[in-house]
Amino acid sequence: MGALITTARVRTWRTACLEQTGEPTVVNAYQILRAILNTAVDNELICRTLTGHDCKIAPSTYYAHHERRSTPSARTVRDAELKEQISEVFEANYRVYGARKIWRELNRQGHHVARCTVERLMRELGITGAVRGTRVITTLPGGQAERAPDLLDRDFVAAAPNRCWVADFTHVKTWAGVVYVAFVVDTFSRRIVGWSAATVKETVFVLDALEMAVWQRDREQHPVQPGELLHHSDAGSRYTSFRLAEHLDAAGIAASIGSVGDAYDNALMESTIGLYETELIKPQRPWKSLSQVELATAEWVDWYNHRVRHEALGDRVRVRIPTAGPP
Secondary structure (H helix, E strand, O other): OOOOOOHHHHHHHHHHHHOOOOOOOHHHHHHHHHHHOOOOOOHHHHHHHHHOOOOOOOHHHHHHHHHHHHOOOHHHHHHHHHHHHHHHHHHHOOOOOOHHHHHHHHHHOOOOOOHHHHHHHHHHHOOOOOOOOOOOOOOOEOOOOOOOOOOOOOOOOOOOOOOEEEEEEEEEEEOOEEEEEEEEEEOOOOEEEEEEEEOOOOHHHHHHHHHHHHHHHHHOOOOOOOOOOEEEEOOEOOOOOHHHHHHHHHHOOEEEEOOOOOHHHHHHHHHHHHHHHHHHHOOOOOEOOHHHHHHHHHHHHHHHHHOOEEHHHOOEEHHHOOOOOOO
């Protein structure tokens, strides 16, 4: 044993372990002791030898320090549990939730945790929420055709459902060609009440989205009442067409048209489509066909309406908003 623990050997280990701190500590002594234990097993003899070389450590100190290093701390255990829960929430929500939404969801589930803790653990996991990019403007003016006035005037607050719907569409590039996806959103609850997808950018596909919205409200026993609903869109040719105007008039729905290429005139719809592109379309590219886009869009709309909570709605999901009164 004495041959194994020579003065030169202890000094070598001591020098290596003290390069960073410059002063002997229990941690330094522990590191030296663990290194020597590769060839020596008498802890008490090693501790006496180290103490004689200005690295004081008692056997009890060594065992206590070793126990602390071997047993995970309460924080380490808690962090491991939270990381698993954070990953579950992240994966269950299209991998788009940021720290704020994950923090809110964890607390709703009964896991009381600080937002800064969620942010720290997300950094350690290497995950981040989706970041919205700049949307490409697809609106083309409807020529010289007479169009409806802007009755909304950027007021996206409604007193009840079926008072104001906003509409717009976007495009998705697929291997089989471009797919156009139209949406209709109720400004009262921010809920997507209708949508449609097509490979041809004609009035019929925005009409399909509108008809789905009307059917949806009928099915839920909250039918559209003639003279109560405003349908607002931009000045694209699909929305200024005679066919759509005729359809709206027959249903007793007032038409409202914003200006050309001004996102603020239809800001709520721009925001919804921005989320659709950021949360679904961009992360899952490349898209192959119309049917693939339709299926994925149906699943995303269901998630968006039934699971995503909105701060402006009192942190509630869109389908649970009351049918009257302020949201």
